[in-house]
Each structure stands twice: as structure tokens, then as C-alpha cells.
Amino acid sequence: MKALRKLMTSALVLGCATVVVASPAIAWQPNKPIDFIIMAGKGGGADKMARLMQGIVEKESLAGRPLVPVNKSGGSGAEALMAAKGANDPDHTIMVTLNSFYTTPLRQPGLEVDVLTFAPVARMAEDTFLLWVHADTGITTFEQWLDVAREQGSKWVMGGTGSNSEDNIITDFLNTNYSLSMKYIPYKGGGAVAKDVAGKQINSSVNNPSEAIGFWQSGDMVPLVAFTNERLPMFPEVPTLREKGGEFSYFMQRSVVGAPGMSEEARAYYTELFTKVYNSEDWQAYKSKKSLMGDLMSGDQLSDYWRNQRDNHEQILRSSGAIR
Amino acid sequence: MDILFSLFDGILIALQPMNLGLAVLGVVIGLFVGAMPGLGSVNGVAILLPFTFVIQGISGDATSPMIFLAAVYYGAMYGGAISSVALGIPGASTAVATTFDGRPLALQGKAHIALMAAALASFAGATVSNMMFTGFAPMLASVALDFGNPEIFALMLLAFATFAGLGGDDFPKTVFSICFGLALSAVGFDIISGEPRLIFFDIQGFSHGIRFLVLAIGIYGISEMLWTMNASRGKSSMSKVEVSFASMTNALVRFREAWRGTLIGSVIGFFVGILPAAGATPASLMAYGVTKMTSRDGDAYGKGAIDGVAAPEAANNSASTGAMLPMMTLGIPGSPTTAVLLAGMVIWGLEPGPLLFSAQPDFVWPLIGSFYISNFIAVLVNIAFIPLFLWMLRMPFSILVPLVFVLSLVGTYAAYMNMFDVWLMVLVGLGGFFMRMLDYPVAPAVLAIVLGPIAEPTLRQTLLQYETFTIFFTRPIAGPITVTAIILILLPGLRLLWRHWRAARVGTAGS
Numbered sequence: 001m002k003a004l005r006k007l008m009t010s011a012l013v014l015g016c017a018t019v020v021v022a023s024p025a026i027a028w029q030p031n032k033p034i035d036f037i038i039m040a041g042k043g044g045g046a047d048k049m050a051r052l053m054q055g056i057v058e059k060e061s062l063a064g065r066p067l068v069p070v071n072k073s074g075g076s077g078a079e080a081l082m083a084a085k086g087a088n089d090p091d092h093t094i095m096v097t098l099n100s101f102y103t104t105p106l107r108q109p110g111l112e113v114d115v116l117t118f119a120p121v122a123r124m125a126e127d128t129f130l131l132w133v134h135a136d137t138g139i140t141t142f143e144q145w146l147d148v149a150r151e152q153g154s155k156w157v158m159g160g161t162g163s164n165s166e167d168n169i170i171t172d173f174l175n176t177n178y179s180l181s182m183k184y185i186p187y188k189g190g191g192a193v194a195k196d197v198a199g200k201q202i203n204s205s206v207n208n209p210s211e212a213i214g215f216w217q218s219g220d221m222v223p224l225v226a227f228t229n230e231r232l233p234m235f236p237e238v239p240t241l242r243e244k245g246g247e248f249s250y251f252m253q254r255s256v257v258g259a260p261g262m263s264e265e266a267r268a269y270y271t272e273l274f275t276k277v278y279n280s281e282d283w284q285a286y287k288s289k290k291s292l293m294g295d296l297m298s299g300d301q302l303s304d305y306w307r308n309q310r311d312n313h314e315q316i317l318r319s320s321g322a323i324r
Numbered sequence: 325m326d327i328l329f330s331l332f333d334g335i336l337i338a339l340q341p342m343n344l345g346l347a348v349l350g351v352v353i354g355l356f357v358g359a360m361p362g363l364g365s366v367n368g369v370a371i372l373l374p375f376t377f378v379i380q381g382i383s384g385d386a387t388s389p390m391i392f393l394a395a396v397y398y399g400a401m402y403g404g405a406i407s408s409v410a411l412g413i414p415g416a417s418t419a420v421a422t423t424f425d426g427r428p429l430a431l432q433g434k435a436h437i438a439l440m441a442a443a444l445a446s447f448a449g450a451t452v453s454n455m456m457f458t459g460f461a462p463m464l465a466s467v468a469l470d471f472g473n474p475e476i477f478a479l480m481l482l483a484f485a486t487f488a489g490l491g492g493d494d495f496p497k498t499v500f501s502i503c504f505g506l507a508l509s510a511v512g513f514d515i516i517s518g519e520p521r522l523i524f525f526d527i528q529g530f531s532h533g534i535r536f537l538v539l540a541i542g543i544y545g546i547s548e549m550l551w552t553m554n555a556s557r558g559k560s561s562m563s564k565v566e567v568s569f570a571s572m573t574n575a576l577v578r579f580r581e582a583w584r585g586t587l588i589g590s591v592i593g594f595f596v597g598i599l600p601a602a603g604a605t606p607a608s609l610m611a612y613g614v615t616k617m618t619s620r621d622g623d624a625y626g627k628g629a630i631d632g633v634a635a636p637e638a639a640n641n642s643a644s645t646g647a648m649l650p651m652m653t654l655g656i657p658g659s660p661t662t663a664v665l666l667a668g669m670v671i672w673g674l675e676p677g678p679l680l681f682s683a684q685p686d687f688v689w690p691l692i693g694s695f696y697i698s699n700f701i702a703v704l705v706n707i708a709f710i711p712l713f714l715w716m717l718r719m720p721f722s723i724l725v726p727l728v729f730v731l732s733l734v735g736t737y738a739a740y741m742n743m744f745d746v747w748l749m750v751l752v753g754l755g756g757f758f759m760r761m762l763d764y765p766v767a768p769a770v771l772a773i774v775l776g777p778i779a780e781p782t783l784r785q786t787l788l789q790y791e792t793f794t795i796f797f798t799r800p801i802a803g804p805i806t807v808t809a810i811i812l813i814l815l816p817g818l819r820l821l822w823r824h825w826r827a828a829r830v831g832t833a834g835s
Contacts, residue, residue, distance in 0.1 A: 047667070048667060051664075052667070055667070055670075066374070069370075079512070079532050163517060183789065185788050186516050187515075187785070188515050191656045195600060195654055196472060199472060213677065220678065
């Protein structure tokens, strides 16, 4: 307890000192712990990434106040969006988002969330998707997979994170464009999906590399096709869907956003903070190790990107019938 | 044999002065964090995660920071029992089941026996689990993979079945209590459809669901105190415990009575712990249920059975080691605490997953070695502190009651930093008090709110995938579990029939 108190006191002193030292230089500084909402459950790709960001901020003492991570995974991100929208102190509320940032407000207009009201802090990366099966299926190519999945019809089970999420969109695309009728089972997190592919509980998944990498290295899971524009450096032998003639690629944004109503000064502070995180050695190493793509983006550029992505997703969801 | 050599090497590294020092420090911090109502191992580990970067800077490897956090985790698991026994508020969600019998024991002036049993059972549970972990980690990882949705649901059904008898003979009231808990657990967003459910009047606070700790602190903190006040009319009902060498020795001897609960708890704890969906809280509740159910003297439970303290404590410690297994071998956390540990491992540059054991033996074995060491330290430190914790019990009633109220309020706020949850906790406390006045058992409702969020999605995912209920009977692992669960659920009814039949026979024979 003594040690804990000492630690807390020293953290407090350190925090105050940073504020005092830095205050003449920067206009806005956080004056209390920052709520760091994670739009996903514990242990999934988004969660690991968020905690890595938090770790880098702590390790390099980039922020005067600690980031306090809170997982809000409910309702494909609706819970997180509502929490950010209703934040008491938008200047001290930031959130790590996925693509449910666009899809959930589109599907649930009742939430009355407009993504463009969120403060564009920083896009840290774009995550990629691959199609995975268990090695024991003997399937090694996308064509073989199509044959088997088509033959099995609705007995072929695809697992994914949440309903009408990224995974669901890709599954819908494959079902419509390759005349498949796979069954989609929503899970709470990508880690659980990968585990169930590795345990042969389900037939395939479209996990991010970071979620499936352990089971890929151990030889349990095999990637068949990547939903990217070019082949991934980590999986040079895995073709893209575009090479196979599919006009489709899909990425997941990994962005940090500020709660609606955040002041421009605070937004600038967080953008600077996360630019430092982005440029850190740890983040860059993580990006290449987990096969992440996409460069840093912030401010108006990021808002424009969101507008595009939202319109894109509106089209995708409309054509799949998820929204009218 | 290889394993023993590796383990021995690992223990030697864990015994290096710096690692040993970190383990002691971690255990002591964990013990106190765990003893604070509301704060459990997950809070301790999360608060101290940044501190580990400092440690890594000094040690240069990932082993020392991990040893430190694992020690905090252990310490907190031991500490959770302390406020459950001494104050009647669960120190953490994992220690809820410990209040069932720990609190009555304290009220009878046997707090020292309860605390000693908790410490020793924790030690036994963790030791059993460490040995299983050491010997069979890679093999057990594949067991965890064999547990799909149907298996997990079957296991949850079994947990409910063991608790059906928890409310005593009043089966309908128990069932009502379970259903009430399930309804509460359905509040919030639905995973399968993504739609909100039961968020009354669109109140924001309901959207994340009713948190377990809110319920547990409300029921065991607020309503317990209201109940005690009502029952004692303000007079102190707490008998004083004498802190002496003799009473401690007596407590040590009395632990003999708890071997059954300890054994059941250790085994159940480990196997529930290694399943990625479950964790220490369901494990401790299940262990309590099974121990009570298989006891010849089931009626003694809830009134101060030593087994009733030992079983959940052995189970939650055993499960906490067990939960490290999917985290390390599959990269999937079995509990919220291991999720934070997993994040730590990623930051320290490790790659948890199926290859961790073969690729990072320099990390794995010292860590496993440190489990043994930390566990040993934890039990010694815990026993050494028992007199201090007993002193809490000597507090006059007029101070204890307000203190518990304050700790309940502060603890709830500390856990979620949210006033809505604090008000909800008070409301739950009042509700729990009225439930007790009307003689409804609250423990089944608490169980339901822990297991509901695991049982419901697994049931629905299974039905979506297989489109039939028979799958629960035809799968090799799920089948036997489901059948056992159904027999257990029917048991009270069967027993009743048997009694009637016998009474009728005796009646006819007599005439």
C-alpha cells in the first residue's frame, strides 16, 4: 500500500510538473485522467492495439495525465458511440474506433449519431482482412474453398465479430458475388472467432492478421486470400481477391476520435500526442509485425476520409439489404 | 523430466533477488488492493501496468515485469476474501461466494477460522493448479480449443443446476431468483442482433448492462448492513475474536474440516479457469454449489460452513492460474485480468500464442517458477496479516455500519468512475433487502447475472449454427455435461417423489 501510495504520489507530482513546465508552450493540456474508450471487447485486435497505444503513451511519458482505458463492446460499438456522444467532458474523452464507427450509426438511426461531429484526432492505421480456414480441411486455394463452401451451402459456417460488422460485410459480399449461402455467426470478439476456427468449431473466418497470427504460426490456420489492393508483405504467397477477379477490397480503420463537442485546442493536443505515438519505434514495429497498412491522417483530411467511408458503407449496407 | 528441469531453472531465476523482491512487493500490493471492496485483481493489474515499463527498463527482459504483475494478481486473489469475511462486502467479484459462509463465520466470532481457511485453501488451489499448468499446459490448451459454444453452454447449465439447491428447499423461490437475475443480465446491448434491450426510458447507464460488481456490492454491502441493523436493532451482534497464538493454532487445526471443499474448488477452479469464456468468478460460484450439493450436511451451508469458505477460495485462486493458460498458449484471455496481462505481454514485445512455449522458454519457465514462489509468499504474508484484519472486526457496530456504507459507495465509484452505477448500487441494495425480508434467496440471482452473459450468447450461437437442440446431447463433451445438468435439475423433484412414495409405502405397511 505504501508503495502504491508512493507511486501514485510520484505520478501526481510528475503530472503536475509536466503541466507547470509545459503550460507556456502549449495552450491546452489535460487536467485530469483521460477517458480512453475502446470500441471493442477485451482481447480482440482493437483492444490489443488500444492498450499498446496506452502503453506507448505511458512508456514515453507523452501525456501529462494517464489514459484510462474502458472497453465498451456492446451492440457493435453502439455502447461506445453513445458513451462518447454523452460524455460529460468531451475534452477528456477520446475513443479508439473501428468501422462500426460508420456502420452502427447507419444501421441504427435511432442513436442519432453523426460521425462527422466527432473530432478527427488521428488515423493510426488501416487493418487488413484475410480469409482463413483450418489447415486440416486440406483447402489451400480460394478456388478450392469456393467449391467446398458452395457444396456445403448453409452448413458452411463463417464466424465473425458482431452483426453487420466488417466481418459480416465481407461475408455478405462473398455470399452474394460467389453464389454461396454461408451461415454467419456473430461473436463478441475476433480472438474468440480465431480460437473457434483453430478448434474446428466453425469452418472459416475473415480475421485480421493480428487476431490469427498465433494460430497461423503454429500451423493451425491457413490464409487463402487477402482483401487488400496489393499482397501483404507478411503473406507474400497469399493472393489478393482482386488477383482472383473480385472487384473488392476492404480495410478497417484504426482511428482515435475525440468526443463530439471537443474543443479545437484539445483536438490539436491529442493529434500531436498520437502523432508522437504513431512515430514511435514501438508503433512502427507493431504495424509491420501485424501487417497493418495506412498512413497517419488527421484533421480535415481525416474528416473527408470518414465522409467517403460513410457513403461507401451506406452503399454496401443498402445493397446487402442491411438498411433500407 | 525435461519439464522438471525447466521448472527448476525457472524457479532459480524467479528466486533472483530482484525477481523475489518484485514478487513480495507485488503480493503485498495485491493483497491490499484485493481487500478493498470494489477493487479486485483487474484494477490492481491495470493500475500497475505502467509501472512495469520502469521495471522492464531496469531488468531488460519481460520476465521481471510479468513476475511482478502475476504476484499482484495472486495477492489480489488472496485479498478478496478478507473484506468478504471481515466486512461482508465482497472484495472482488471473484470473492462473492466467499461471503456466503465467511460472513456468518465472522458473526459467530470465528473470523480467524474463516480467514485461515481462505488463505490455506487459496494456497492449495493455486498449488494444484500450478502443477497441472506445469505438467499439461500444451495438452490442456487443446482441451480449451475443444470447448466450443455447445460445450460452454452445457457447462453453464451445469452451474445453474448445482445452484438450484442453493436457496434451500424453496425451489420455486430459487427459480424465481434465477430468472430475475437472468432478466437483469439481459439489460444492455444484445451481441447477436446488435439491438439494445431493456434500457428503460433510454437511460444511458443501462446501455452497458448492469455490472456485476454493482449488484454484488449492493446486495452484500448495503442490503446486508440494512438486514443486520434491522435484525439486531442496533445492538452489536459481532462476537469479538481473540487474537492469540492459541486461536491461530486452533484455526489452523480447524482447516482439517475443509479438505473436501478445497479439493473440489481446486479441481473445478482449474478446469473452468482454462476455458476462455469463463474465469474465476463463475469458477468460485460453481465450486461452492458443487461442494454444497455433494455435502451430507447441505443445510449447514450459508450458516458458517468452513467448506463454504474453502471451496470458492480454492477455486478462484486455481482459476486465476488456469486463466493464464489460454492467455499464454492461445493468446486469448480467460478473464478481464488476463486481458490486461495479455496487453502487457504485447507491449513488452512477446507474442502470446501457440508458439510461446517453444519460442520463448526463457520467459515461460521463470514465470511458471514465479507462480510457485509468489503463491508461497502470498500465503505467508496473508497469514501474517490475519491479526490486523481481525482488528477490523473489533470495530464498534456504530462505526462499522457507516464505514461499510461509505466503502460500498466509494468502491462502486472506484470500479467504474460513474455515478449512475453508484445510484444503481444503492437501489439494488434496497431491492436486495426487500427480497430478503420476503425470504427470497439472493445468491441464485447473483449467480445468474454472472453466468447469464456467458450462457445466453453461447446458446444462441449454437442454435444459429446447428439449428437443433439435440446438439447439446450428441457432442462428445457437451452430451455428458448436459445430461448431468438435467439430472441435477430434476433431483429435488425426484427426491420429493421418492419421499412421497416411501411415506405411502410405510403408511400402507403400518395399516
